[in-house]
Amino acid sequence: MKRIVIEAYAIATPYVGVGEFCKQLGNGLSKQAPLLRERYGIEIYFIVPPSFRGCFGHEVHYLCMPIFFRHLLSFYPFKTDLFHMPHQYCLFKNLRHASKRLMTIHDINFMYEKQGKKLARAIRRFEMKVKQMDYTNYISEFVKEDTNKHFHIQAPGRVIYNGVTTLTAPCEISSRLPEEQLPDNFLFHLSSLLPKKNVHLLIEMMRFLPEQNLVIAGNWNSDYGRMLQEKIKELPTHNVYRLPNITEKEKACLYASCRAFLYPSLCEGFGLPPIEAMKFGKPVFLSNLTSLPEIGGENAFYWQDLSPVSMAEKIRKMLPIFYSNPTHAEQMKQYAERFNWNNCVNQYIQYYLEILAS
Known part of the structure; x- marks a missing residue:
């Protein structure tokens, strides 16, 4: 069996962009895990906080580790065919026994938001991560162009757009304004x-x-x-x-x-x-x-x-x-509607299969 490990620690913050991305990618991959196992001999593993074991269901596997032990995971004797960092801010930065490594790049906003020593430190950290990668992907053409304009990226990459959840919940707002109600038109x-x-x-x-x-x-x-x-x-x-x-x-x-x-x-x-x-x-x-x-x-x-x-x-x-x-x-x-999670997850699976076959 082949193993794909995805660092999904950001699942702990689902209302942040990378947390939502990890949640939706994990949910989508778990639905297709039986097919991946049967057709391609692939098992999916997620690195998550201990309290989130089982968050993507029982068709996938979990590597649970407290955040303060994250550096030890690099030395964990766990052979992996593909390690996916789903964003550039991942806390668990490497698996030494991974045959292939992929990183999803969401932005390089630090180039515009930081200055001086903070900017230099952010650049060094990003460059170290990218150098370890065998493959990359970007969430938009802009991110790909912007990243390659500022950094020499040798790893091959492609663009996979994020999905966007269709919100269908009934209209429901609790009373959040202590002295006044929301206006009718806003x-x-x-x-x-x-x-x-x-x-x-x-x-x-x-x-x-x-x-x-x-x-x-x-x-x-x-x-x-x-x-x-x-x-x-x-x-x-x-x-x-x-x-x-x-x-x-x-x-x-x-x-x-x-x-x-x-x-x-x-x-x-x-x-x-x-x-x-x-x-x-x-x-x-x-x-x-x-x-x-x-x-x-x-x-x-x-x-x-x-x-x-x-x-x-x-x-x-x-x-x-x-x-x-x-x-x-x-x-x-x-x-x-063109931005949906089914399309996004299917494109990641196709990318995984191409990487494993290379």
């Missing part, structure tokens, strides 16, 4: 509320859209999140509403209820939330930076000028155009 933004998400521009923009409301959901406990809270307090229009981290059911309800989804991000390797919103037939307004034009395609609206006044003008102009034609929503849904 624009929506969801993210980790990091500086690169450019959320402060959305808040400033709402000065010029007094007739609209904006709901922002995310983690408000960071320095940037606290700065955003101050901006909201200072806003004379009082048309910005805060929500903390939300559940999947709440997210589905917000997508279904909003007038449009707004995402002026500076740096994205893929851009999951815009496609989630498209699956609900909602118009999305994006920055024209990094991977967003590639992922959003011709159906999205793009801010060429990331100034609050221009952003407001774009929304005021394009929203009526979108809703004047009932076919636009259906076009959004059809476009977004």
Whole structure:
């Protein structure tokens, strides 16, 4: 039997992008594990935290190790035909007895977010990981081009787009606003509320859209999140509403209820939330930076000028155009359906088989 080991430790943080990726990849591979075993003689193993043993069902195997013992796993006498690091931030960085190694690269945002010694350290760590790899893959053409522009990648690679979960939960939002309810009509933004998400521009923009409301959901406990809270307090229009981290059911309800989804991000390797919103037939307004034009395609609206006044003008102009034609929503849904996890998982399996056969 051949063994494929996937480092899925990020399953412990499923609401983060790489955690969602590991969860969906693991679920998809576990469904096809019997076929892989019977047809190709392949057994699938996942490295997970001890408390997550069994998280992908009983057709796959688990290597459970506490995080503080992660360096010992490199020396574990476990022969592996393929070791897959599903993102470049993996805590378990190597299996010495692996015949082939594959790493999925989601972004090199550190090149734009860090400076000085922190940047130099991030570059060294990334270069060390890439040098150990026999194969790579990227979650978008942009990430592939961007990575190869900054680094000399010798390992062959390909692009496999992420899937996007279709949220079908019934509309359900618990009471999250202590003094007021969500407005009936609202624009929506969801993210980790990091500086690169450019959320402060959305808040400033709402000065010029007094007739609209904006709901922002995310983690408000960071320095940037606290700065955003101050901006909201200072806003004379009082048309910005805060929500903390939300559940999947709440997210589905917000997508279904909003007038449009707004995402002026500076740096994205893929851009999951815009496609989630498209699956609900909602118009999305994006920055024209990094991977967003590639992922959003011709159906999205793009801010060429990331100034609050221009952003407001774009929304005021394009929203009526979108809703004047009932076919636009259906076009959004059809476009977004190409990003599904079945396609993604099947492409990874095909890549695994090609690597094992090489």
